[in-house]
Amino acid sequence: MLSCKHMIGQLLGRQLKRHASHGITARLLEQRYVELTQPDGRQLKYPSIWLRDNCQCSECFHAATRARKSHWERGPLHVQAERVSYDEERQQLIINWQDAHNSSYDLDWLQQRDFSAEARQRYLDEVYKQPAQLWGKPQFGAVTREFAYQDVLQKDAVLCAWLEALAVHGFALLREAPHDTQVVRHLAERIGYIKHTTYGDVFEVKSKPNAGNYAYLMTPLPLHTDMPYYEYKAGINILHTLVQSESPGGANTMTDGFYIADKMRREHPEYYELLRTIPVNWYDIGHDGDAGKPFHSLWRGPVICLDIDGHFARINQNTTKRDSRFTVPLEQALAWYEAYDKFLQLAQAEAVEFKTRPGDVFVFNNLRMLHGRTAYEDSAQNKRHLIGAYVDWDIIYSKIRTLKFPNLKC
Amino acid sequence: MLSCKHMIGQLLGRQLKRHASHGITARLLEQRYVELTQPDGRQLKYPSIWLRDNCQCSECFHAATRARKSHWERGPLHVQAERVSYDEERQQLIINWQDAHNSSYDLDWLQQRDFSAEARQRYLDEVYKQPAQLWGKPQFGAVTREFAYQDVLQKDAVLCAWLEALAVHGFALLREAPHDTQVVRHLAERIGYIKHTTYGDVFEVKSKPNAGNYAYLMTPLPLHTDMPYYEYKAGINILHTLVQSESPGGANTMTDGFYIADKMRREHPEYYELLRTIPVNWYDIGHDGDAGKPFHSLWRGPVICLDIDGHFARINQNTTKRDSRFTVPLEQALAWYEAYDKFLQLAQAEAVEFKTRPGDVFVFNNLRMLHGRTAYEDSAQNKRHLIGAYVDWDIIYSKIRTLKFPNLKC
Structure with missing residues (x-):
């Protein structure tokens, strides 16, 4: 060495x-x-x-x-x-x-x-964080990175390439994962450990009777980020397709939120300023199956958040988790809607669509990418079934550094 | 109801x-x-x-x-x-x-x-976050809240009062906890769940031969916050004293970091601006006992961080975890040291000192309070031994809301 x-x-x-x-x-x-x-x-x-x-x-x-x-x-x-x-x-x-x-x-x-x-x-750029390369719909093919699941588990170089793809492009696809509910756990533990949330550590996305969360319905899920109602919002989302819907729907949609933010900064600077400065109430009230363990999550944050260097750090958008309480002055609320409308319009225009297959693991930066799902229909023989887990960026960047610079200790 | x-x-x-x-x-x-x-x-x-x-x-x-x-x-x-x-x-x-x-x-x-x-x-103020009441050394007695450990576990009203004390005053003391290494886990799970970090979920603070972390030595530990090198820095620190040192040392020191930040804003506005805007590299390189699981944590953040409303959100200070790499322009680095010196001077002047007893659980807001420890000496018969665990504020505030407003669902 x-x-x-x-x-x-x-x-x-x-x-x-x-x-x-x-x-x-x-x-x-x-x-x-x-x-x-x-x-x-x-x-x-x-x-x-x-x-x-x-x-x-x-x-x-x-x-x-x-x-x-x-x-x-x-x-x-x-x-x-x-x-x-x-x-x-x-x-x-x-x-x-x-x-x-x-x-x-x-x-x-x-x-x-x-x-x-x-x-x-x-x-x-090399040690702290690999700079994000922003992309629009036409670049989707060029920025898509695919890796074999077993390679990620067994080869450090592939693990590193996968994590860097997440840091740079915001998403990546793993192929050929086994039909095993522990796949997402194995991947999270290959990086470090799962982020525990009010929804447990490993979660299931499938149509549930009496669903307490909108994601657990078969309806279309508009472009959103998970957990905007957390200060410590989940870093990446690891989504393993166990069973895909045989109906025409159930496809993934995705937009690079940082690309949209950048476009707004350039083309609609006044709207951009509103989305960067006006906090929105994001909330989640309910329980995850155990009424004795209720939660009431609430975080006020703008749609576009920057870090100390002025780089894009986090996008908040979730129609189902945006509270009707909007704790800002009346005039700000009015102005905000105009800007938000433009943001959603651009995000929808740049959304790509693809449908994962069983064995695929779709992983994306939840601070950056907006993701959604088209409507689908379960049948008695075919029930769409995904397993998910989160990992935070503190842990991912740490892993990238130890892989790239194992001797950077002095 | x-x-x-x-x-x-x-x-x-x-x-x-x-x-x-x-x-x-x-x-x-x-x-x-x-x-x-x-x-x-x-x-x-x-x-x-x-x-x-x-x-x-x-x-x-x-x-x-x-x-x-x-x-x-x-x-x-x-x-x-x-x-x-x-x-x-x-x-x-x-x-x-x-x-x-x-x-x-x-x-x-x-x-x-x-x-x-x-x-x-x-x-x-009532639902989102209880406003912090800042305090200096003379107010220490007036803001100290004590609760019986069993009451916190068994009575919702006491649990709520404890968590509100943490939100408002930044710390609280629990008394009469049993001599049991699971006390911190029970408390964390009473709120929600433990924050897992690169140091595991429950951690031990005691003098360790070949310590990989400075906190695991008997030397004095200057005023600091834990984990400034995480974007998702630990919210509260729950520290249970199993065995206290019989030597004169091993006492806790603590300063309200938000109070110091506020004092700087009022009395030294130029220094305040430097500490609010110049990012410092906080880092942690090593492993926690298993060399096969190394970490290289790194987060750039100012000493004083504000939230979207301009309220104090987080203090970063840790002499042992401040990287010698200081990734800012030369002139900023030079100016920063002057401001930092003033901050530490004020923080030391306002530090309170107290020594916990076995059975005490000292809990504090790690985003706000600076804490430290005086030097101590272990002997063959007496080895200081603390057990710790972290919980994040997303989970704590959620718990406070469900306790205070169990019906706020509509």
């Missing part, structure tokens, strides 16, 4: 071509930054306070738990660097601090933490 | 005093709103589109699943009301729409959905 330094060198060193360290110089800039100038003139620059905060000596850093030890009250903020130098032989930046503490930093370690815009973006 | 209408009448009707409906008039305002004028002159006003969207007839609404049935493409947005009237006998608003559809709405139902600012705020 490659060493840690090696791996990260491959990962982050592409554009930052390594040179012999001969000739690297270090200097202190106004007590605020430390700058390393490399032989080719390229510079690496770090805040002094960041360097002190991340001193890697055994007094400051507990290597076994990869944890910063220092208590902040020891005063790193106001300790100044007295002298900075570069040790050619050890390839280390050396800092002597005014409180007589000394720190040394490997050049490799520093390069991996380069503050330049390109290095930061590379880290975010 | 009280009827549903009764309950909600009590809940929402306080300031909207009910009058005999005699004399209520309905009118259409510019095809955009429907206005009801009550005998005392007070008005209720609703967007026409909202009324159409929430028609309660069996064609539009599936009562058994409490779900809106209508497909949007049926065109509610552009259907106009032709005639509005008020039926005194049935106490219903009647709307005849231009597409020949007719809707009727109970006055009660409409009053519960009053769009006035007061009615909306009341709904948010």
Whole structure:
């Protein structure tokens, strides 16, 4: 196996071509930054306070738990660097601090933490989250990824490719899963573990008499996301087709919600702003078969949610779970409907339709994709039957990182 | 048991005093709103589109699943009301729409959905989330709530009071729990279910040789929140003291993080803005005993996070889990440290200290409270031993609602 330094060198060193360290110089800039100038003139620059905060000596850093030890009250903020130098032989930046503490930093370690815009973006795209590639209806064929169920279970490379497809395209199809109610559990546990919800851990989607949830009827299910009424909305939905309907219906519909959000941002910016800022009440009241365990879920969130970097993070849309209580000023409610109408119009126009077969496992990012189902008819001999389970993205991204960068520990 | 209408009448009707409906008039305002004028002159006003969207007839609404049935493409947005009237006998608003559809709405139902600012705020505070009462060190005694463990398990009213204390004050203490490793599980299942994490479902906090996590050492643990490296960070932490340290240490420390955030907003607005907007990399790399199941958790989030309404939603702070990779521009990193220093200074100044006894269960809102621990010493005869479990707020708020408003189903 490659060493840690090696791996990260491959990962982050592409554009930052390594040179012999001969000739690297270090200097202190106004007590605020430390700058390393490399032989080719390229510079690496770090805040002094960041360097002190991340001193890697055994007094400051507990290597076994990869944890910063220092208590902040020891005063790193106001300790100044007295002298900075570069040790050619050890390839280390050396800092002597005014409180007589000394720190040394490997050049490799520093390069991996380069503050330049390109290095930061590379880290975010490769290690943090693979950027979503948005797609409309005409691209459906090009973005569809299929994997054999057994390969996902047995081969790490296939597992990784499947999870990256979910991160990038928002969905993927697994084929040839056995007729076994535990398929979704095996897949979830291959990633990590199932997200438990008020509907249990593994759930069944089939027509139920006296259904307590609209999804458990044979009626068409309009484009929606599951569980908008949770702050911690389910990350991916793993849907295994045990029995498909022989009636003309029961097909899946799907739209890339991030694509629609992006289209609205570009083409209908005023509507976009309304859908991004006006919270909607999403709710779920009832029980899942045991009246002694009722739930009353409620989450207020806009249709379009962004993360701290301004990227699309979550789409909320579910006609059956949108509360008639709309806890916003009257004028906002009125304006919101116009924007919502446009969103649904675009989402419907971009919806793809396909019908899974028994043994297919349709998996999608529930924070991003809108999914639905066409109406169908069960018969005495043929009852449509799907099994589902959720997994959260914290767990999926963690798995992708450990698969792609097994040595990224330093 | 009280009827549903009764309950909600009590809940929402306080300031909207009910009058005999005699004399209520309905009118259409510019095809955009429907206005009801009550005998005392007070008005209720609703967007026409909202009324159409929430028609309660069996064609539009599936009562058994409490779900809106209508497909949007049926065109509610552009259907106009032709005639509005008020039926005194049935106490219903009647709307005849231009597409020949007719809707009727109970006055009660409409009053519960009053769009006035007061009615909306009341709904948010009473049903959605009980507002947090922020507190500093001098208020610690006044905000401390204690409950007997058995009462929480056996009495719904005590369970509800405990959960509301967590929502409002951010923490509570349970006393007299048995010496049983399943106490935290029983409590979590009394609410709903445990949040599973990369550290399992029930976890042990005790000094461990070769600890993979800094919390499993005897060193002091500075003020922190658990799991900032999860998007779906654990909601509450339930910590049961099985064995307390007989050494002078092992005491709990705690600060109300929302109070500190609020103080910064008022007293150091520039620092506040930095802590609210600059994302920090929180990470956790390792495994929990099984090297074959590694994890690499990573979440970028600011120290202070707000919700869609601008309320404090989450505090992230954990010295041992803050990554040396800081994926923001150099100048932001430099500025951030100044603000962070102030935050920690204030948090330390407001920290309370107390030492639990065996049988105590210390429970706190992990999105809000910073908690820590003073250093301690195990001996051969005395090994500090805590058991912990997490539960998420989606589940806690749902439980509070079903306890407080068991009939809020319509």
